Amino acid sequence: EPEVTQTPSHQVTQMGQEVILRCVPISNHLYFYWYRQILGQKVEFLVSFYNNEISEKSEIFDDQFSVERPDGSNFTLKIRSTKLEDSAMYFCASSEGGRIREFGPGTRLTVT
């Protein structure tokens, strides 16, 4: 059964550094999403992406964040200058028609 995959599983970075989190959505899916979960807190929506552009973003998704679909398979989340409070588990998700999300296993980002 096809799955959403994410790399790396764990990323440690220093404050102020740029990080890129990578996701490979399910191949026939058209909608892509990033969510995050700060340890012990609820899962929060970051951004949705469709037809090669951002369709919706949350307040969390400020100018430090960007998303890109650089080729036909990858979907990336870039954090330009990481802050301590960016430490979280980041989940990529995709859907075919928007009703059911297939989530990836997550990337744990630790900012030191």
Place this chain on the structure above:
Amino acid sequence: AQSVAQPEDQVNVAEGNPLTVKCTYSVSGNPYLFWYVQYPNRGLQFLLKYITGDNLVKGSYGFEAEFNKSQTSFHLKKPSALVSDSALYFCAVREGRDDKIIFGKGTRLHILP
């Protein structure tokens, strides 16, 4: 704005007993409701959804949920709990034209052997 509430931070159930994880929702139109499970060090896994139709929805791993419009609830249930059901459970509601999902804060389920 649409939202879901999970009133319990943690639920403890003895193995073999029935379990219920509560969720209530607030929407302006027809709700699209979901349950997800997160096992330790794992991602989010889809359990079941309610879009329309039968109020009792059956999902993965023997779970089911009952949509109750009058009580605006979508409680997750299982007739007989297993220790392996211990995990973090999230109720969620769909919002907006882009199908953004809004999650509840999660309920940690402990099944006691």
